[in-house]
Amino acid sequence: MSPDRQSTTAVEPERYELRSPSYVRFESNRRGFLKFLGSGVVVVCAAPRTAGSQESGRSRRDSEDDLPRELDAWLHIDPSGGITAFTGKVEVGQNIRTSLSQAISEELHVPPASIQLVMGDTRLVPFDMGTFGSRTTPTMNLQLRRVSAAARDALIAIAAKKWNVDPASLTAENGRIVDTSSTRSATYSELVKGQQITELLPSEDPLIPATQWKIAGRTLPKVDGRDFVTGKHRYPSDYKLPGMLFGKIVRPKSFNATLISADIREAESLPGVTVVRDGNFLGVAAETSVLAARAAASVRAEWKSDPQPSNGELFDYLKKNRVPKDRDDGSVHEIGNVKEAFSSTEHRLNSTYQIQYIAHAPLEPRAAVAQWDEDHLTVWTGTQRPFGVRSELATAFHLPEEKIRVQMPDMGSGYGGKHTGDAALEAARLARAAKRPVKVVWTREEEFTWAYFRPAGVIEVSCAANGDGKITAWEFRNYNSGTAGIRTYYDIPNQRIEFVPVDSPLRQGSYRGLAATANHFAREVQMDEMAAFLKMDPLEFRLKNLKDDRLRAVFQEGAKKFGWEKKKPSNGVGFGMGGGYEKLGYVATFAEVFVDSGTGTVTVQRIVTAFECGAIVNPDGLRSQVEGANIMGIGGALFEAIQFQDGRILNPHFAQYRVPRFKDVPKIETVLLDRKDLPSVGAGEAPIVGIAPAIGNAIFQATGQRLRSLPLAPDGLKATVKS
Amino acid sequence: MPRKYTLLINGQSFSVDVEPDEKLLSVLRDELDLTGTKYGCGEGQCGACTVLIDGRAQRSCITPISAASGKSITTVEGLAKEDRLHPVQQAFLDEEAMQCAYCTSGMIMSAVSLLNQKQDPSNAEILQFMQGNICRCGTYPRIVAAIRRASGAMKESRP
Ligand code: FES
Ligand code: FES
Numbered sequence: 001m002s003p004d005r006q007s008t009t010a011v012e013p014e015r016y017e018l019r020s021p022s023y024v025r026f027e028s029n030r031r032g033f034l035k036f037l038g039s040g041v042v043v044v045c046a047a048p049r050t051a052g053s054q055e056s057g058r059s060r061r062d063s064e065d066d067l068p069r070e071l072d073a074w075l076h077i078d079p080s081g082g083i084t085a086f087t088g089k090v091e092v093g094q095n096i097r098t099s100l101s102q103a104i105s106e107e108l109h110v111p112p113a114s115i116q117l118v119m120g121d122t123r124l125v126p127f128d129m130g131t132f133g134s135r136t137t138p139t140m141n142l143q144l145r146r147v148s149a150a151a152r153d154a155l156i157a158i159a160a161k162k163w164n165v166d167p168a169s170l171t172a173e174n175g176r177i178v179d180t181s182s183t184r185s186a187t188y189s190e191l192v193k194g195q196q197i198t199e200l201l202p203s204e205d206p207l208i209p210a211t212q213w214k215i216a217g218r219t220l221p222k223v224d225g226r227d228f229v230t231g232k233h234r235y236p237s238d239y240k241l242p243g244m245l246f247g248k249i250v251r252p253k254s255f256n257a258t259l260i261s262a263d264i265r266e267a268e269s270l271p272g273v274t275v276v277r278d279g280n281f282l283g284v285a286a287e288t289s290v291l292a293a294r295a296a297a298s299v300r301a302e303w304k305s306d307p308q309p310s311n312g313e314l315f316d317y318l319k320k321n322r323v324p325k326d327r328d329d330g331s332v333h334e335i336g337n338v339k340e341a342f343s344s345t346e347h348r349l350n351s352t353y354q355i356q357y358i359a360h361a362p363l364e365p366r367a368a369v370a371q372w373d374e375d376h377l378t379v380w381t382g383t384q385r386p387f388g389v390r391s392e393l394a395t396a397f398h399l400p401e402e403k404i405r406v407q408m409p410d411m412g413s414g415y416g417g418k419h420t421g422d423a424a425l426e427a428a429r430l431a432r433a434a435k436r437p438v439k440v441v442w443t444r445e446e447e448f449t450w451a452y453f454r455p456a457g458v459i460e461v462s463c464a465a466n467g468d469g470k471i472t473a474w475e476f477r478n479y480n481s482g483t484a485g486i487r488t489y490y491d492i493p494n495q496r497i498e499f500v501p502v503d504s505p506l507r508q509g510s511y512r513g514l515a516a517t518a519n520h521f522a523r524e525v526q527m528d529e530m531a532a533f534l535k536m537d538p539l540e541f542r543l544k545n546l547k548d549d550r551l552r553a554v555f556q557e558g559a560k561k562f563g564w565e566k567k568k569p570s571n572g573v574g575f576g577m578g579g580g581y582e583k584l585g586y587v588a589t590f591a592e593v594f595v596d597s598g599t600g601t602v603t604v605q606r607i608v609t610a611f612e613c614g615a616i617v618n619p620d621g622l623r624s625q626v627e628g629a630n631i632m633g634i635g636g637a638l639f640e641a642i643q644f645q646d647g648r649i650l651n652p653h654f655a656q657y658r659v660p661r662f663k664d665v666p667k668i669e670t671v672l673l674d675r676k677d678l679p680s681v682g683a684g685e686a687p688i689v690g691i692a693p694a695i696g697n698a699i700f701q702a703t704g705q706r707l708r709s710l711p712l713a714p715d716g717l718k719a720t721v722k723s
Numbered sequence: 724m725p726r727k728y729t730l731l732i733n734g735q736s737f738s739v740d741v742e743p744d745e746k747l748l749s750v751l752r753d754e755l756d757l758t759g760t761k762y763g764c765g766e767g768q769c770g771a772c773t774v775l776i777d778g779r780a781q782r783s784c785i786t787p788i789s790a791a792s793g794k795s796i797t798t799v800e801g802l803a804k805e806d807r808l809h810p811v812q813q814a815f816l817d818e819e820a821m822q823c824a825y826c827t828s829g830m831i832m833s834a835v836s837l838l839n840q841k842q843d844p845s846n847a848e849i850l851q852f853m854q855g856n857i858c859r860c861g862t863y864p865r866i867v868a869a870i871r872r873a874s875g876a877m878k879e880s881r882p
Contacts, residue, residue: 093823093860221819228824229812229831231759231799238758246753289753290745363763363771363859364825412761412825413860444764620819624862628822631861654768654857662850665863 040192041158043150044074045143045201073126073140075104075147077155081175081189083108083115085147088128089140090120091410092384092418094684095621096140098223102618103141107148109172110188112223120386120408122401130385130419141617141680150201158191220618224410236382236411237367237441244369245274247430247440248292250282250299251450254647255506257303266298274434275299283426285434289441308647309505315354315458318479323501330501333487336494341473345464349530352460353522354709355481356641357453357506361659364412365447370427371437377404381424382411389421396425397432415632416510417451448652453642454511455504457481459522463529469536469544476523480504482515485582485689488523490545506644512629513685516582517636517692521710524578524693529706538577538697539564548581550612553673554588555579558610561671562590569701572597573605576697578690585613585686586673589630592666593698600718604634604666604695611687612673615680619672626670626687633691635660639714658714728792732757733801739788747783747791748772751798759799759828763857770856773829773836774798780836782855799828802835810880811835814873815866822860830856834870842881843874 075085085104091097097117105112118124152172159177160167169181178185227233252259259282264275267284273295274285282301286292309317322328342348368381377399383389386406394401406424423440431438442450457480464473473494478486480502487497511517531541539559546552558577559565567575572595579588592606611626639658643650651657692710700706705717730737732755739754748765751757751774763771765784772784775797783791802809808816811834821827830853837844837852844852849870858866 093825095822221816222821222824225816225819225821226808228821228827229799229808229815230803231757231828233824234758235761235825237762238752240756240758289749290742361859362823362825363769363857364761364823365763411823413823415859441762444766444768624819624822624865627864628861631863632859653766654764655766659857659859660861660863661855661857662853662863662867665861668864 039194039196040079041077041151041154041195042074042198043147043154043201044198045147045150073143073147075144075151077151077188077192079189079193081187081192083110083188084118085115085144086118086125087140087144088120088125088387090384090386090408093411093413094625094682095222095618097410098220099618099621100141100144101223102220103145104148107145108152108175110175112220114175119410120383121405122386122390122407123405127387130388146201150199154197154199155188155191158195158197159186162186162191234409235364235367236369236380236409237364239367239369239380239409239439241369241371241437241439244437244439245272245285245287245430245434246289246292247283247285247427247438248289248296249426249440249446250284250296250301251446252280252301252303252305254303254305255308256647257305260302260304262302263300267295270295270298274430276430276433278429281426281429283430285430285436285438305647310645311356311641311643314356314456314505317505318456318458318502321503323503328501331483331499333497334495336473338473338475338494338496341494342462342464342475345472346467347530347533348462348464349526349533350460350462351522351526351529351708352458353518353525355455355457355459355518355521356710357456357508357644358511358636358640358711359448359453359642359657360415360417360451360511361448361654361657362413362415362417365442365444366418366423366451367439367441368421368423368427369437369439370424370431372428372431372435375399375403377428378407379405379421379424379428380407380409381421381427382414383408383418383421383424384414384416385419385421388419389424392421393424393428397428415512416454416514419510420452422450444654445652448642448657449649452507452509454636455481455508455515455518456506457515457518459518461522461526463526465530465534467534469531469534469541471530471545476519478515478519478522480508481518484514485516485519485580489548489551489580490527490542491547492545506642512632513582513688516580516685516689517633518710520578520580520582520689521692521696524580524690525696525706525708528576528693528697528700532700542577542579550586550675551579551581551588554586554610554612557671557673558588558590558608561610561669562592562606562608564590567592572702574698574700574702576694576699576701578693578697580689582686582689584679584681585611585683587611587687587690589687589690589694591691591694591698593695593702595699595702595717600713600716602638602695602699602713602717604638604664604698606667606669607691607694608669608671609687609690610671610673611683612675613681613683613686614678615676616672616674617680619674622672622683623670625683626672627668629684629687630668630691631660631665633688634664634666634695636688636710637692637695637712638664639711641711641714728788730788730792730796731794732796733798741788743787743789745788747774747786747788747796750788751783757798757800761825761828763826763829768855768857769826769829770833770853771826771829773832773856775832775836775839778836778839780833797832797835799831802831809835810876811838811869811873814869814876818865818869818872820862820865820869822862826856826858826860826862830858830866834866834873837870838874838877842878844870846871 101112284295427440460477462475474492531538590608761771763769767782767785
């Protein structure tokens, strides 16, 4: 893969992610900043320039005293020797608190658990667009490492001056600076006492090869694991403040509804209940959650809404409802002459693939606690974008952002589903009216209904190939799913790839891997269809059309581990593969599926995933992410689908919306390819893209049924075939 | 009308003033600030709220306070003895059986209940017993490994 293609991929804009127009800002000046941190050693690190920050990327200083506005991270060693690092990234279960602590600990030679890592607190940390897009490992890990190394060097310089020796003779060991030429040593605390040192590191392209920086490459247990197994850790939904009330929102019966009237008399007559009606917002706050629920239930509200589409007509709807011109961000990528290639090539296939909406359903629903102090607002909430939530709040309450502080305790995950600040807005609105702190925790039903969904889509694919298995032409049209992973990585001379944005009937947004799951599904099933059509082995067919070495490597390694060559389908058992890359993570997934011919039940028996994301930072954490992505992916592949009708969700409960459980889990084997020569990238997303096509292709091999709609078999195979 | 209930939680006695149909989960979390027990669905479908009542796993989100009163309740906060983690807690750490860990306390409580009933469950028995607990992060294989490990550790420590 050529370097310039690599960088295009890395910053490929994704319409469901880039909502935030601003990039990085820093509000306090150097004096205010130092006052906050007190004395000691402070190292700050300027953010790298990116496509989005070209203009502001030049070290812009408002005055001599000011720090540049674009900062990525900072670290403070206080006079007691305490080490605190600050980052705008947040912990949502991807274990970055541990991997980032690990990076710092190695440079500063202190135990990881002794480092305090402040994450996602908008008052304390540098601006950050959000934790998504698998950007934490490639950027933040390296930035914190640089900052920590600089802090270590600053400590060495202090010691060298104090002892009047050559800094080269000093090293850091176990939280001390040690003079190797004598037995002299000093703790960090002894060294920083009375010092006030600030160092600014210039920005640097973080994507430098791993060989140039020290890779941890070993497994570290979760730094605060004990707090989780003892129940001590407080998630956003566990927050509690003195005098806090519980909020409850009165929801409309359907989406896009307007509030006509509300009888709130009964609710208001309940002891200590505050009722808020503000436009379409209707909510209550009360002393207990039980009372809040009762008050909300007593409100008689009348809503009005227009008829809305339902599942039955979804795919038709998506093809007919392109967004109006002024909002159209569609795209066409074309090379060669597709038309001519199609007409001159021997074998042609056309297929249409469909993808239903699915829900993230994080186990911790959206939650927020809001507190006003005069016109200052503090919110604790679970989000992947604390600064994004801050600007949502600023807009909603007409406040400057400096008056709002959003804090993000490590939360019960999001998978791309918690980019918005809905619960924070609701809690803040109620708290302002009640003049007390208010907590809002969504119910499971609210989470399934009022959050946003992974976009549904229709994808039309045409492919032409010669009898020898060389693909000559490729046409790919995606309605609504999105552009992530839309380009083909197969080597095809004539291509036309189009994205058609649609006015989605349901609220939609980011999801783990974004549209890459849908696009990979369509592409990799089409590849399988063509291989079958040409009576070629699907692996051989792929490799024949694939030049990308990294992708070839994962397909080949995965096939080896899986035993692809030796596998022959038998008795309802089939094998399939799917692979590709996303966010510079390369994946090939192989699945073994059993279809019971009597009941139609589909069982995934075994999965082998070969994965490569550059140099490996934490192998066990990586394995865990790959396994988790596969298991989550089984749900979207086989049975998850949001059912909706006329603006209402019909299956907003775990009893109706099936998610993978213990018995759905196959044997999972993960082959990790460690490329020490390549930059390390995140792994939260890429491994999810191969599973759906692998399962679909395996079902085809087992049964001869070609399934082109996700989920593939929500009620087993028979039901699917019938409908 | 609210009534007074006495609850025996983690060996300690608490008295609360709540409605008889209020669920144990909200009493634990909101009244007693025992937030280790989680809300995941409130419908008995996910297992995040699992506690032990007289040694058996129960979903606290569908257990009315009136049914819990007078019985011995154990939450995740009550498993460790002083500084010593319960073998199941230790096994979850050793197997890294968590990502966001929001499901973890419910998983641990279910696992403790399983191992109370059956010292050495087969894999199939583990899956069957744990089927009601959801982990959206997909750490299931590690949880099974943790339960196996804990089962081994508990066997060893028995005389
Ligand atoms: S919260 Fe009780 S089972 Fe889900
Ligand atoms: S670890 Fe996140 S839900 Fe289980």
